[in-house]
Amino acid sequence: MMKEGTGLAASEGAEKIRQLATGYIPAALLGVIIELGIPDLLAEKIKPVSELAAATHANDDALYRMLRTLSSFGIFTESSGRRFSLTAAGRYLRSDVPDSLRGYMRWVTNSFLFRNYADLMYSAQTAQPAVEHVFGKPLFSHLQTCPELSRIFNDGMTSFSQMVSTALLEAYDFSGIKVIADLGGGQGALLAAILQKYPAMHGLLLEQEYVLAGARKRFQESGLAERCGTIAVDFFQSVPTGADAYLMKSIIHDWDDHRAGIILRNCCDAL
Ligand SMILES: C[S@@+](CC[C@H](N)C(=O)[O-])C[C@H]1O[C@@H](n2cnc3c(N)ncnc32)[C@H](O)[C@@H]1O
Numbered sequence: 001m002m003k004e005g006t007g008l009a010a011s012e013g014a015e016k017i018r019q020l021a022t023g024y025i026p027a028a029l030l031g032v033i034i035e036l037g038i039p040d041l042l043a044e045k046i047k048p049v050s051e052l053a054a055a056t057h058a059n060d061d062a063l064y065r066m067l068r069t070l071s072s073f074g075i076f077t078e079s080s081g082r083r084f085s086l087t088a089a090g091r092y093l094r095s096d097v098p099d100s101l102r103g104y105m106r107w108v109t110n111s112f113l114f115r116n117y118a119d120l121m122y123s124a125q126t127a128q129p130a131v132e133h134v135f136g137k138p139l140f141s142h143l144q145t146c147p148e149l150s151r152i153f154n155d156g157m158t159s160f161s162q163m164v165s166t167a168l169l170e171a172y173d174f175s176g177i178k179v180i181a182d183l184g185g186g187q188g189a190l191l192a193a194i195l196q197k198y199p200a201m202h203g204l205l206l207e208q209e210y211v212l213a214g215a216r217k218r219f220q221e222s223g224l225a226e227r228c229g230t231i232a233v234d235f236f237q238s239v240p241t242g243a244d245a246y247l248m249k250s251i252i253h254d255w256d257d258h259r260a261g262i263i264l265r266n267c268c269d270a271l
Pocket of ligand 1: 140158161183185206234235236248249
C-alpha cells in the first residue's frame, strides 16, 4: 500500500491542486480570445497570428503568446510560421456552429465575473454576494443598468439552456400538462424547446420586464407567439396563476434559503 503523501498518488494530487489553482489563467485567456472573435476568424481556416492581430486590433506578440498557451490546452493547433487553426474542442467557440458554446463561455469568462471572484473573501466573511460589495448593487439590478453586460448574460443563459434542453426533454415526460410556466425563464429557450416537442401545450414565460423583449422575439421567430404568453413578474412579490405546472431552471441556487423559500411559497400559492 502506498504511504500517504508519497509516490504516484501524491504527484497526481499535487498536479490536481496546481491545475485548480491556475485554472483562472486558461479561463481568462478564453475570455480574451472569445471577445476578440478569434474562433470565428479561424473557422475552417489556418491563419498567421499577424493576420489575426491586424483583424482584431491586438498586439501581434501578445496574441501569439496567448494562442500558444491555449494551444497547450488543446484549443488551437500551432503550425510553422506562427500560424494557428482551431482544434475540434476550439470549434465549439465559433458562433456559427449549431452546437456552439460561445454564448455561455462568453459569460462565464467575462471580466465582470473575475472582478467579483477577486473579492470572494468578502463573501466568506459576510455570507453576502461579492457583487454588491464590488459593484454596489445586487446582480440583477446591476444587469438592468448595463445593457451590454445584460445581453451577454442573457445570451449566456440561452446558450446554457440550449446545452441542456435535449437531455431534459429525454429525461422528463411533460405530457399531461396543459399550461406550463417557466419562472425566471430568461429569453425563453427552454420553454420554446418544450412547446416545440408538445404541440398541444401552452406556455407562460414569467420574467423581469427588461428581459421579456428577447423572449417575445424568440417566440415570434419560432412561431410560438400564439401558444406562449409573457408576463412581467417579481417572483418575490407573487407568481401569476393560470399554469398547471411551474418550471424553474437555474433559479433557486441564486438565492439564500430564506429568499428561495419565498419563491417556492409563491409558486405553491399560484398552484
Ligand atoms: C440564472 S438566470 C436563469 C434563466 C433561465 N431560467 C435559464 O436557465 O436560462 C436567473 C433568471 O432569474 C431572473 N430573475 C431574477 N430576479 C427575478 C425576480 N425578482 N423576478 C423574476 N425573475 C427574476 C433573471 O432575470 C434571470 O433571467
